[in-house]
Amino acid sequence: MTKPTFMRLCLLPLAVVVAAFFVLPMARLVLIGATGRHGIAAYAAIVIEPRYAASLLDTVLLALATTVTTLLIATVSGLFLQRRRFPGRALLVAMLTLPLAFPGVVIGFLIILLAGRQGLLGDVTLALFGHKEVLAYSLAGLFLGYLYFSIPRVILTIMAAAEKLDPSLEEAARTLGAGAWAIHRDIILPALAPALIASGAIVFATAMGAFGTAFTLATDIDVLPMLIYTEFTLSANIATAAALSVGLGLVTWAILALARIYGGNTVAANG
Amino acid sequence: MSGHGVALRVVACGKTFADGTRALAPVTLDVGRGETAVLLGPSGCGKTTLLRIIAGLETPDPGGRVLFGDSDVTGVPIERRNVGMVFQSYALFPNMNVADNIGYGLKVRGVGEAERKARVAALVALTGIEGLERRRIDQLSGGQRQRVALARAVAVQPSVLLLDEPLTALDAALRERLRGELNRLLRTLGITTIYVTHDQAEAMALGDRIVVMREGAIAQIGTPRAVYFAPENRFVAEFVGAANLIEAACNGATLALPGGTLPVADGALHGPATAMIRPEAIKIVPAENASLIGLVDSVSFLGDRQRVLISAAATKVITADVPNAIALAAGDRVGLSVEPAAIRLLPGDTT
Amino acid sequence: MRARAIFVAQLTFTLLVAAFLIVPALQSMLAGVTANYFRGIRSGVTLQWVLQVWQLYADTILRSFVIAFATLGVTLVVGVPAAYGLHLRGDRLSRAVEEIITLPLAIPGLAIALALLLTYGGLGSFRRSWLFILVGHVVFTLPFMVRSVMAIFAATDVKTLDETAASLGASPLRRFRDVIVPYARPGILAGSLMVVTLLLGEFNLTWMLHTPLTKTLPVGLADSYASMRLEIASAYTLVFFVMIIPLLVAMQIFAGCRNEPAGPRR
Numbered sequence: 001m002t003k004p005t006f007m008r009l010c011l012l013p014l015a016v017v018v019a020a021f022f023v024l025p026m027a028r029l030v031l032i033g034a035t036g037r038h039g040i041a042a043y044a045a046i047v048i049e050p051r052y053a054a055s056l057l058d059t060v061l062l063a064l065a066t067t068v069t070t071l072l073i074a075t076v077s078g079l080f081l082q083r084r085r086f087p088g089r090a091l092l093v094a095m096l097t098l099p100l101a102f103p104g105v106v107i108g109f110l111i112i113l114l115a116g117r118q119g120l121l122g123d124v125t126l127a128l129f130g131h132k133e134v135l136a137y138s139l140a141g142l143f144l145g146y147l148y149f150s151i152p153r154v155i156l157t158i159m160a161a162a163e164k165l166d167p168s169l170e171e172a173a174r175t176l177g178a179g180a181w182a183i184h185r186d187i188i189l190p191a192l193a194p195a196l197i198a199s200g201a202i203v204f205a206t207a208m209g210a211f212g213t214a215f216t217l218a219t220d221i222d223v224l225p226m227l228i229y230t231e232f233t234l235s236a237n238i239a240t241a242a243a244l245s246v247g248l249g250l251v252t253w254a255i256l257a258l259a260r261i262y263g264g265n266t267v268a269a270n271g
Numbered sequence: 272m273s274g275h276g277v278a279l280r281v282v283a284c285g286k287t288f289a290d291g292t293r294a295l296a297p298v299t300l301d302v303g304r305g306e307t308a309v310l311l312g313p314s315g316c317g318k319t320t321l322l323r324i325i326a327g328l329e330t331p332d333p334g335g336r337v338l339f340g341d342s343d344v345t346g347v348p349i350e351r352r353n354v355g356m357v358f359q360s361y362a363l364f365p366n367m368n369v370a371d372n373i374g375y376g377l378k379v380r381g382v383g384e385a386e387r388k389a390r391v392a393a394l395v396a397l398t399g400i401e402g403l404e405r406r407r408i409d410q411l412s413g414g415q416r417q418r419v420a421l422a423r424a425v426a427v428q429p430s431v432l433l434l435d436e437p438l439t440a441l442d443a444a445l446r447e448r449l450r451g452e453l454n455r456l457l458r459t460l461g462i463t464t465i466y467v468t469h470d471q472a473e474a475m476a477l478g479d480r481i482v483v484m485r486e487g488a489i490a491q492i493g494t495p496r497a498v499y500f501a502p503e504n505r506f507v508a509e510f511v512g513a514a515n516l517i518e519a520a521c522n523g524a525t526l527a528l529p530g531g532t533l534p535v536a537d538g539a540l541h542g543p544a545t546a547m548i549r550p551e552a553i554k555i556v557p558a559e560n561a562s563l564i565g566l567v568d569s570v571s572f573l574g575d576r577q578r579v580l581i582s583a584a585a586t587k588v589i590t591a592d593v594p595n596a597i598a599l600a601a602g603d604r605v606g607l608s609v610e611p612a613a614i615r616l617l618p619g620d621t622t
Numbered sequence: 623m624r625a626r627a628i629f630v631a632q633l634t635f636t637l638l639v640a641a642f643l644i645v646p647a648l649q650s651m652l653a654g655v656t657a658n659y660f661r662g663i664r665s666g667v668t669l670q671w672v673l674q675v676w677q678l679y680a681d682t683i684l685r686s687f688v689i690a691f692a693t694l695g696v697t698l699v700v701g702v703p704a705a706y707g708l709h710l711r712g713d714r715l716s717r718a719v720e721e722i723i724t725l726p727l728a729i730p731g732l733a734i735a736l737a738l739l740l741t742y743g744g745l746g747s748f749r750r751s752w753l754f755i756l757v758g759h760v761v762f763t764l765p766f767m768v769r770s771v772m773a774i775f776a777a778t779d780v781k782t783l784d785e786t787a788a789s790l791g792a793s794p795l796r797r798f799r800d801v802i803v804p805y806a807r808p809g810i811l812a813g814s815l816m817v818v819t820l821l822l823g824e825f826n827l828t829w830m831l832h833t834p835l836t837k838t839l840p841v842g843l844a845d846s847y848a849s850m851r852l853e854i855a856s857a858y859t860l861v862f863f864v865m866i867i868p869l870l871v872a873m874q875i876f877a878g879c880r881n882e883p884a885g886p887r888r
Binding site: 006110112 | 632636642696708722723730731788823844852862866
Binding site: 326328348349350351353354355356358362364365375379423424433 | 788
């Protein structure tokens with residue numbers, strides 16, 4: 001067996017699997033998206049039809065809120081954990097990164113336990129303010145769930161980026177008279193920017209496409225993935241579901257592609 | 272295990288890569304059985320491409336052929352050419368220990384375990400790495416790695432041994448020591464060897480013949496002495512050792528220079544010429560009865576000798592390496608003398 | 623004094639974040655062994671819910687492992703040679719192929735599942751078997767395996783190792799077996815851990831692809847969340863944690879080790 005033959009043999013299974021089970025189905029998805037009552041215009045319906053547009057807007061706003069909040073929390077905690085040494089730090093890091101690969105369904109359940117009808121939050125608010133706060137079954141619950149999902153991986157990314165910061169830069173800034181605030185603004189945050197952009201994009205794309213958490217919390221939260229699911233299973237509106245999926249896939253792919261341009265390392269988007 | 276090499280013939284082997292860059296113009300090269308040929312040149316000169324064609328890692332452009340002894344191996348993949356190869360990075364297999372690395376080629380050839388062990392032991396002794404047989408690769412020093420890589424390459428009793436900058440990864444002192452060892456080993460084994468380097472000192476110490484390469488073509492083939500003392504062109508003169516290249520008019524017997532004249536041996540040439548003079552061939556003599564006069568620009572002490580830069584003698588500054596015993600200072604007026612045989616007149620301008 | 627206050631503030635904040643992540647997980651684990659959740663842990667500690675989970679869902683748990691390891695097998699057989707081939711070619715075509723196979727990371731699982739359903743949903747016996755889920759899982763995890771192995775190849779000069787083995791007389795297949803695969807072992811291990819961990823919790827694709835007879839662990843979880851009493855749902859979650867947390871910890875330890883380069887020094 002010659003080397004070129006062997007190389008072809010190495011790549012053949014991949015080619016077959018990817019062509020048959022990814023490229024071909026995705027192509028079919030795109031085609032079917034255009035076979036409904038409205039033909040190719042089904043793709044325009046995502047932004048024109050009020051119900052879909054509202055769902056898209058909700059989804060985007062939720063993803064944005066998740067992204068901004070996660071970045072804020074993770075930057076504060078990540079920098080703190082990377083730059084300070086204190087007893088119990090390793091345990092704290094372990095606690096913050098343990099839920100790294102919890103699936104969306106499980107996170108949905110944890111949010112129910114935290115802020116559901118029998119949740120901890122309800123008990124606490126009842127004791128403090130005399131009324132039971134229930135957040136879990138709404139967009140707020142979804143927001144909490146996505147925070148839960150995103151915080152561990154972003155903290156890890158920020159810690160890794162902060163570890164690579166060149167301490168002499170900061171020292172140089174101090175010799176020039178910069179205070180703590182100026183150092184954070186002028187040295188540390190700019191150095192973290194690529195990591196922030198990359199991980200922010202991942203959080204955004206994941207929050208856009210996640211399905212498991214919303215599924216567990218309630219079926220009437222109308223985020224885009226839930227809409228696709230109900231269109232497909234309940235309304236048997238296959239063409240619309242396909243068109244919406246293609247639209248959603250394009251958005252998440254574009255966001256992640258942008259993230260990669262800024263030198264980030266794409267971590268699994270598995271909501 | 273000596274003398275199992277074959278004569279190597281490379282015929283009209285050129286290499287044009289897929290993107291259209293020409294790495295090698297068609298070259299022809301004969302290397303005798305047991306001979307060590309050094310491919311010498313700056314990076315990008317095509318020496319590694321030529322080595323990879325000989326190895327079978329690259330196919331030459333159509334028309335090129337590679338012959339090991341009488342057999343044409345042009346279409347034979349590397350794994351069936353029976354070559355030994357040492358890469359600059361040594362490429363030792365990290366998942367095998369030292370002995371398994373050395374014995375791998377024998378194992379692939381189906382050599383029985385007893386014989387394999389014996390041959391590995393012999394090579395371990397030959398390369399002086401006794402006691403390291405069970406070591407992991409990441410526990411070895413640079414010099415030890417080089418020896419293991421060499422032992423592994425010669426273990427299969429290759430027809431041709433191919434060495435790609437095998438000493439470049441080492442620091443200067445170690446490089447010099449291993450150069451001596453390698454020389455002894457190559458003479459002991461008597462394998463036909465192709466040795467690629469950009470270091471002219473290495474080339475001269477190790478090569479039976481040196482193939483000087485430049486921009487994908489051969490600039491000169493010759494013994495180390497021939498290449499050093501009788502370079503055929505300006506590139507070889509400058510690349511191999513230090514050289515003063517002096518433009519001057521020649522009348523057949525002397526070179527006319529701004530600071531006087533120098534007698535030459537080569538009487539054939541008339542008109543403008545380029546004379547090559549090695550720094551150590553220039554002697555400093557009293558200025559009174561010298562035919563060529565110059566001014567000392569600067570003196571640097573090199574340990575075993577001193578290097579003097581002299582202006583006003585020729586159109587540009589001349590470098591001379593002279594014994595430390597001569598007391599010199601910047602500004603001194605000195606006479607220069609060169610044995611006529613040590614002046615090499617280079618043809619035309621073949622830069 | 624001010625520095626101390628900042629430190630305490632940051633620590634408190636971080637502790638709150640950790641509590642947000644850990645408290646619900648602990649709550650669910652406790653609930654799984656509590657006799658009556660509404661009366662709290664005072665009602666007694668019991669394994670009855672865990673036993674019930676086992677009776678109700680043992681088959682889904684088992685099936686999850688079968689599918690995860692079958693998928694791992696396929697990604698190994700397909701992914702490792704492919705990583706080698708893609709790395710050695712290294713041309714524009716292989717970079718394009720790499721792009722395509724990493725797309726499933728960027729596209730929501732729901733869309734991929736829908737695409738598979740619309741393409742192969744008509745093939746009844748295939749649609750009904752667990753192989754249908756396997757196919758989705760392979761598409762989803764293949765990029766992790768390929769990238770994990772390619773990262774090892776990219777870190778050092780695997781091409782020269784290959785050429786060296788060739789110069790010693792080894793055939794391409796033999797080189798792959800003796801040199802390439804052992805060399806890629808850390809990447810293969812990391813990729814395998816990743817694949818199994820992701821698959822045991824994979825829901826987005828599986829929910830769409832499963833049938834009542836091919837439920838997996840996360841599908842069963844969703845099922846129990848929707849229709850079982852809280853204690854059983856918690857006990858099932860506890861079972862899931864017991865299986866997934868060792869894998870997560872192993873993955874983090876492994877990632878920590880890999881920061882020390884294992885390859886040859888230069």
